[in-house]
Amino acid sequence: MKIIGGTASLPIAEDLSHLLSIDLIKIETKRFPDGELYVRLLGPVENEEIIVIQTTFPDEYIIELFFLLDAVKRAHAKSITVIIPYFGYGRQDKQFKQGEPISAQALATLFSINVDKIITIDPHKDHILDFFTIPAYGISAVESIADHLRTKNINVVLAPDKGALERAQNAAKILNCDVDHLEKTRIDGTTIKITPKTLDVKNKNVAIIDDIISTGGTMATAIRELKKQHASKVYVACTHGLFAGNAIEKLQNAGCDEIIATDTIQSPFSTVKTAAVIAKTIHDFSR
Amino acid sequence: MKIIGGTASLPIAEDLSHLLSIDLIKIETKRFPDGELYVRLLGPVENEEIIVIQTTFPDEYIIELFFLLDAVKRAHAKSITVIIPYFGYGRQDKQFKQGEPISAQALATLFSINVDKIITIDPHKDHILDFFTIPAYGISAVESIADHLRTKNINVVLAPDKGALERAQNAAKILNCDVDHLEKTRIDGTTIKITPKTLDVKNKNVAIIDDIISTGGTMATAIRELKKQHASKVYVACTHGLFAGNAIEKLQNAGCDEIIATDTIQSPFSTVKTAAVIAKTIHDFSR
Numbered sequence: 001m002k003i004i005g006g007t008a009s010l011p012i013a014e015d016l017s018h019l020l021s022i023d024l025i026k027i028e029t030k031r032f033p034d035g036e037l038y039v040r041l042l043g044p045v046e047n048e049e050i051i052v053i054q055t056t057f058p059d060e061y062i063i064e065l066f067f068l069l070d071a072v073k074r075a076h077a078k079s080i081t082v083i084i085p086y087f088g089y090g091r092q093d094k095q096f097k098q099g100e101p102i103s104a105q106a107l108a109t110l111f112s113i114n115v116d117k118i119i120t121i122d123p124h125k126d127h128i129l130d131f132f133t134i135p136a137y138g139i140s141a142v143e144s145i146a147d148h149l150r151t152k153n154i155n156v157v158l159a160p161d162k163g164a165l166e167r168a169q170n171a172a173k174i175l176n177c178d179v180d181h182l183e184k185t186r187i188d189g190t191t192i193k194i195t196p197k198t199l200d201v202k203n204k205n206v207a208i209i210d211d212i213i214s215t216g217g218t219m220a221t222a223i224r225e226l227k228k229q230h231a232s233k234v235y236v237a238c239t240h241g242l243f244a245g246n247a248i249e250k251l252q253n254a255g256c257d258e259i260i261a262t263d264t265i266q267s268p269f270s271t272v273k274t275a276a277v278i279a280k281t282i283h284d285f286s287r
Numbered sequence: 288m289k290i291i292g293g294t295a296s297l298p299i300a301e302d303l304s305h306l307l308s309i310d311l312i313k314i315e316t317k318r319f320p321d322g323e324l325y326v327r328l329l330g331p332v333e334n335e336e337i338i339v340i341q342t343t344f345p346d347e348y349i350i351e352l353f354f355l356l357d358a359v360k361r362a363h364a365k366s367i368t369v370i371i372p373y374f375g376y377g378r379q380d381k382q383f384k385q386g387e388p389i390s391a392q393a394l395a396t397l398f399s400i401n402v403d404k405i406i407t408i409d410p411h412k413d414h415i416l417d418f419f420t421i422p423a424y425g426i427s428a429v430e431s432i433a434d435h436l437r438t439k440n441i442n443v444v445l446a447p448d449k450g451a452l453e454r455a456q457n458a459a460k461i462l463n464c465d466v467d468h469l470e471k472t473r474i475d476g477t478t479i480k481i482t483p484k485t486l487d488v489k490n491k492n493v494a495i496i497d498d499i500i501s502t503g504g505t506m507a508t509a510i511r512e513l514k515k516q517h518a519s520k521v522y523v524a525c526t527h528g529l530f531a532g533n534a535i536e537k538l539q540n541a542g543c544d545e546i547i548a549t550d551t552i553q554s555p556f557s558t559v560k561t562a563a564v565i566a567k568t569i570h571d572f573s574r
Contacts, residue, residue, distance in 0.1 A: 033502045033531040035345050036376055041386035058322050059350050066397070070388035089323055099328035101357035110353070110397065215320045244320040 001286075002045065006054030006068055008061040009085055012263055013053050015275030020282060025050075029064065039067045041075060050077040051282065055264055056107065057088035057242070066110065073114040081117045081285075083278060085264035086240045090124040091212075093131075105131040119281060121264050121274055122167075122211045122239040139281050141239045141262045141274050142167050145209065146174035148260060148272045152235060155204040158182055158196060158226075160218060168209050175207075182208070182222050194222040201231040213238040213261070216247035223254035233257045237272075240264050288573075289332065293341030293355055295348040296372055299550055300340050302562030307569060312337075316351065326354045328362060337364040338569065342551055343394065344375035344529070353397065360401040368404045368572075370565060372551035373527045377411040378499075380418075392418040406568060408551050408561055409454075409498045409526040426568050428526045428549045428561050429454050432496065433461035435547060435559045439522060442491040445469055445483060445513075447505060455496050462494075469495070469509050481509040488518040500525040500548070503534035510541040520544045524559075527551050 002023045005013020017024035025043035032038060037060070050072050054065040065082075072080055092103035108131030111118065118136040123129060129136040149171070159168035159181040172179035180199040184192050206226055213219060213236065223234050234257055241261030248269070251259055262272040289310045292300020304311035312330035319325060324347070337359050341352040352369070359367055379390035395418030398405065405423040410416060416423040436458070446455035446468040459466035467486040471479050493513055500506060500523065510521050521544055528548030535556070538546055549559040 034529045035531070036379070037346070037390075038379075039388060040384060043386075059324070059347065062350065063346050067388040067390055067393060070390070070393035071386060074382070074388060075386060092323070092325075095361070097327060099330075099358060099362060101326060101354040101361060103324075103354055103357070106354060106357035109400075113396075242321045244322070 001049045001051065002043070003051045003053065004041065004045075004068065004072065006052065006061060006064050008055040008057070008064075008266070009053045009083075011266065012085060012273075012275050012278070015273060016051070016053065016279055016282075019275055019279040027068065037063055037067065039064060039071060041068075041071050045072055045075045045077045047076065047078045049079045049081070051081045051083060053083040053085065053278075055086040055088070056084055056111075057086050057265065059088075062088065062107065069111070069114055079116045080114060081119065081282075082111060082115050084111070084118065084120045085274060087120045087123055087128065090128055093125050093128055102131075104128050108132045108136075117285075119278065121262070121278070124211060137281065139277055140167075140170070141264070141272065141277060142170045142209070143174060144262065144272050144274060144277055145237050145239065145260065146171040149175060149207055149235065149237065152207070152233070152258075153205050154207045154235070156180060156196070156199055156201055156206045158206060158208045158222075160208060160210045160222065164210060167211065171207070171209050192221065194218065194225050195229070196226075201226050201229050203230060203232050205233040205235070206231045207235040207237055210236075210238045212240045212242060213247060213251075214242045214244050216243065216250045220250040220254040220256075223251065223256050227255040235260060237261070241267050241269050243267060243269070288336045288338065289330070290338045290340065291328065291332075291355065291359065293339065293348060293351050295342040295344070295351075295553070296340045296370075298553065299372060299560075299562050299565070302560060303338070303340065303566055303569075306562055306566040314355065324350055324354065326351060326358060328355075328358050332359055332362045332364045334363065334365045336366045336368070338368045338370060340370040340372065342373040342375070343371055343398075344373050344552065346375070349375065349394065356398070356401055366403045367401060368406065368569075369398060369402050371398070371405065371407045372561060374407045374410055374415065377415055380412050380415055389418075391415050395419045395423075404572075406565065408549070408565075411498060424568065426564055427454075427457070428551070428559065428564060429457045429496070430461060431549065431559050431561060431564055432524050432526065432547065433458040436462060436494055436522065436524065439494070439520070439545075440492050441494045441522070443467060443483070443486055443488055443493045445493060445495045445509075447495060447497045447509065451497060454498065458494070458496050479508065481505065481512050482516070483513075488513050488516050490517060490519050492520040492522070493518045494522040494524055497523075497525045499527045499529060500534060501529045501531050503530065503537045507537040507541040510538065510543050514542045522547060524548070528554055528556050530554060530556070
């Protein structure tokens with residue numbers, strides 16, 4: 001077994017290489033003068049079980065993974081397992097309006113070509129896994145996030161909405177603390193108030209846990225409200241930190257005490273490593 | 288029959304809609320805050336023969352075409368013909384080194400999914416057409432380019448190298464003028480001189496015709512040499528004007544009198560329209 005890390009996920013590939021004691025095959029990537037991408041495997045893969053790991057966000061990493069898989073297949077790998085730490089376009093998982101594609105399904109079909117097995121972390125919805133035409137597995141980074149929060153004396157874990165409650169409950173169990181979900185209330189038809197459904201957060205350390213933080217808008221409103229209710233510390237944690245536009249600024253200005261994300265998307269806030277949970281899954285498959 | 292134009296090729300789609308008297312189906316495209324692409328068809332395609340036209344360069348237009356095709360298929364088109372005016376990655380048409388993908392083949396396979404027929408203009412090499420797993424046709428824009436050059440009193444058409452001579456011969460035939468190809472000669476092992484193989488260009492109007500202009504480096508050297516040999520006017524014409532980096536500046540500084548490209552890639556120099564030759568091909572298929 002050997003591992004190949006695409007540009008978006010090279011740090012995870014290096015971690016996995018150490019944890020699983022398997023060789024990391026280096027790759028060369030460059031842009032031609034016209035902007036087209038060049039990729040090349042710098043080691044042999046013939047007759048090897050190959051793991052390719054690459055987050056498919058933003059778009060350039062979709063193209064890179066697509067070409068990498070072609071190179072691996074062409075070089076006669078014995079089998080190919082693809083790990084997609086963050087599966088881009090996962091929120092385009094149905095037709096919201098007539099005339100739309102289902103981008104998540106189109107990409108899942110694409111990444112099923114020449115591939116034997118797919119693993120992705122915290123897919124936005126579980127039914128996305130069914131879009132792949134090969135065996136596909138979703139694994140959770142919530143335990144790793146909860147582990148990271150152990151030193152923070154968290155009293156309450158909050159889910160951003162009712163649908164995300166299960167993820168928050170799993171974290172609360174590990175942190176041995178209370179759990180609740182946030183509820184949006186419209187005031188006067190325009191203002192939105194976001195508060196915990198039942199729990200009092202006064203003088204409590206609170207962690208809001210979500211799968212994705214994109215623009216951070218709702219999260220910022222929630223932080224502000226919790227601070228108004230005299231929460232002691234407010235942490236926001238997510239698996240996939242997209243942090244679009246000025247999301248970080250919004251969260252910090254709202255009074256967020258710490259922003260925590262995993263390394264499925266590399267950023268200054270991706271402090272939680274996912275290699276251990278991926279390694280466990282790969283190890284389970286090998287038995 | 289109806290036509291859909293992707294963002295890269297909307298002007299050609301509009302031309303085709305007029306020439307063929309068929310409806311153009313509008314599309315909506317936008318970027319989500321995190322940069323992901325949204326596309327949507329704004330008209331019905333059910334049970335219709337659909338033509339989708341989109342140049343697959345740069346990378347963002349590959350993704351857009353991929354999602355457009357998913358939307359068209361999902362909306363139950365009767366058949367899908369894809370026209371790719373400029374097929375990106377066409378120069379990655381073989382493994383130059385071990386460990387490389389064949390990017391052109393990988394993309395050709397991708398764009399064969401859900402599609403009935405492919406048409407592309409002046410593919411870099413003809414064998415690229417065989418990479419598609421559906422019927423694929425290459426058409427030439429050389430006649431359209433030659434038509435555009437008619438008013439310039441061209442005396443000599445030059446191919447940039449021996450391999451491109453056939454394209455130049457076709458243009459020379461239309462322009463009823465001489466034809467030759469350029470030859471590189473190494474001087475002192477370092478300097479490269481690029482001159483016509485046999486013809487004298489003194490006081491002649493010369494047009495160098497190539498399929499692609501990328502960085503324009505070789506072309507600029509050739510222009511400079513032809514001017515040194517007292518060519519009267521030097522035009523450079525190509526089907527696909529990539530004009531990477533400061534290519535335009537290089538060509539102009541070398542003394543190029545006019546830069547001419549087709550609209551397979553939109554730029555201020557894409558003055559030759561390809562819709563007529565595409566329409567002819569579609570018309571031929573319909574008979």
